Amino acid sequence: MSPHAARRSVRSRAPGKINVFLAVGALQDDGYHEVATAYQAVSLYEDVTAVEADDFAVEITGPIDTTGVPVDGSNLALRAARAVAERSGYRGGVHLTIEKRVPVAGGMGGGSADAAATLVAVDALWGTALGRDELLRIAAELGADVPFALAGGTAVGTGRGDELSAALAKGEFHWVLALAEDGLSTPAVYRALDEHRDRHRADIGPVRATPVVDANVLQALRAGDAELLAESLHNDLQAPAMRLAPKLAATLEAGEEAGALAGLVSGSGPTVAFLVADIDAALEVQIALSASGVRVARATGPVHGARLLH
Template sequence: MTAARPGRFTARTVRVKAPGKVNVSLDVGPLRPDGYHSVASVYLAVSLYEEVAATSTETPGITVSISPDSTLDLDAVDIPLDGNNLAYKAAAIMADVSEHATGVHLEITKRVPVAGGMGGGSADAAATLLACDALWNSGLSREELAHLAAELGADVPFSLLGGTAVGLGLGDKLSPALAKAQTHWVLVTADYGLSTPEVYRTLDRLREAEGVEAAEPTGVDPQILTALRGGDAEALSRVLVNDLQRASIELAPSLRDTLGIGESHGAIAGIVSGSGPTVALLADDSVAAEALAEALQRYGLSALAVHGPVPGARIVSDTLI
């Protein structure tokens, strides 16, 4: 970072990238009296990143824009640019706890699908927390940032942490898992989103119709963590689970076709990520993942090869303007 010129306001930009995630497993408990569901999940941060550039401004307040470098079709998605945006909320929280907060403009580069079950908005929030901490020299530790992140939603602390983690409670009680070996996936994104609350309501309705009483989840299948630790895709393929998947398919039946096409073209397993509609297809290795993505693109599907785990939110540049 170069020195500021004395006697005038000098804008500074901190750019941070933060990963999206795949739920390798997701067990969902019954509807609780407070309207939420307890979960037990294994989160995997993957190599599809959101970026937030936080620039200090002389004018007080928070503004948000979406970068034209975003890879999403911005005409097809409705992204709020006001206080309903998670990145805006993250900046507001940081301004409250920072002694030297200025105005800030947040430019978000969107790559993770919106309402796609991969925590794209949560990645924006995690990136913003880290960027504003650096921008305003707040000096918060990762643990303190994670505590603030939990106020913004269950997925935000994980995007800050990255890697692999077990999530309990509402998904926000995180325990890092020692799983550094790579697994390779193809993400098939949709040109529509699914409402997470609606997916949960649909699961409750399906269970009620079937007379199923779900148990409170207490932990995750240790076989999943063993497979991830060894990067054993074959073993992992046998233990992938997502309780929300059938609810997502009930709301978007074409997901069943996407899973079938993926498995018929070389995926060793497939799963809807989180509440969907992004589908995560597991491949044997990076070569198989690239070949699978190319095959699915020929079907007109939006498919991208990724790997995980990857680190959480991190600063990629810090410059004076």
């Protein structure tokens, strides 16, 4: 293709997520854990622009610190594009520009959102027409959170989080997100959980190999009841994340003192998600946390999964 020829481009968007419930099963022989999680997609988005190219490349932009995001072949969005090319037999390439708003290594699935948005974008750009089911299969091969970023809404995830079943959710939930300055490594948080369980095995007792989502969580989501959901928020990774990042305890306390119904570490952290009653409460919590020096963002959920922008 001539460097002067007009190159087609496609723009897509995918949401970050909050795990409103996350139970982690026992460590298995293959080094992985089964999980049971309730995901909610929220209105903090990653935008991807895909432009026809002869090879594969990615650049990162956005209003947040993106220094920790790789731009080599390990980048999840590039891997997503290559997977679509391989599956479809497409011979060209793509240049991806990712505008990031979801915290990097923040427990909100930003990299997974990049990959999901890329799957939708390159499928449209290249006209590969793989279909939603095939894109979901590719998504599951890329990472546990990628299928949910593709699907969006509210869902229960089992297995490694990639086996999704839709969950009914009524109305709109309001969140205030406390964004930490430094990320946390997901494998490190899981290791800290396993070490804690090993040390306290006599007190904890056996951990279920196959956890389940608390029925109260699903009931609260179906009812659109923020107060009921606040009582049921849970994350097995919260305690190990707080051991690795002790400042999270003060952030949780500050948000709840400012009027949040409840707060929890999102996924493997260190983003802290505060559930609030309404937009007025969200503004109060946002102002209080900002005054204490915490970087914050407001979001609502559930929202759609990865889609093209027209």
